[in-house]
Amino acid sequence: ELKVEQNPLFLSMQEGKNYTIYCNYSTTSDRLYWYRQDPGKSLESLFVLLSNGAVKQEGRLMASLDTKARLSTLHITAAVHDLSATYFCAVHDRGSTLGRLYFGRGTQLTVWP
């Protein structure tokens, strides 16, 4: 079964700083997603990465995918308090049914002034 590991699991950072969240997965994948979840809320889709070398940016967040290394990163630039949330990566295993996603445990991000 595909394993998805995120690190760090907890991240506390000051406003204005940069940091990267890592997502490693254990087998061949053709799709990788990043989601954001606020406490008690649903998951909001941030990025879909489909090919090796894909890079997507939205505001202070940038996601990239290296399929050869089986690694995706979510980079945070000049963090602000509004980015505080839990971030999940989710991976589709090429060998499994189309809709089945495997999620990491999430990175709980806290941004403080």
Add this chain to the structure above:
Amino acid sequence: NAGVMQNPRHLVRRRGQEARLRCSPMKGHSHVYWYRQLPEEGLKFMVYLQKENIIDESGMPKERFSAEFPKEGPSILRIQQVVRGDSAAYFCASSHAGDQPQHFGDGTRLSIL
């Protein structure tokens, strides 16, 4: 333009009772997925359904759990004879096709007394 609707948002049951969780997908979506989230964990896939068909139920416990997505009406996740370990947040997602991004509902928080 309603998103994925889940109800109830919170459900409290006593051990041995039945729990029924409902999910209405986004308009135009015929693919539905159920996930379970334990505290400080990622989402775990349970089942993937299309109208009147179960595509992949490999994530469902073998006993007490069942899911359906009838031709008319919402998808239902049914848990019989609930136990304390069933306490979790249950999320439903829907998509236009199996390889398209999944949109999540707000979840049902199930508590077992």
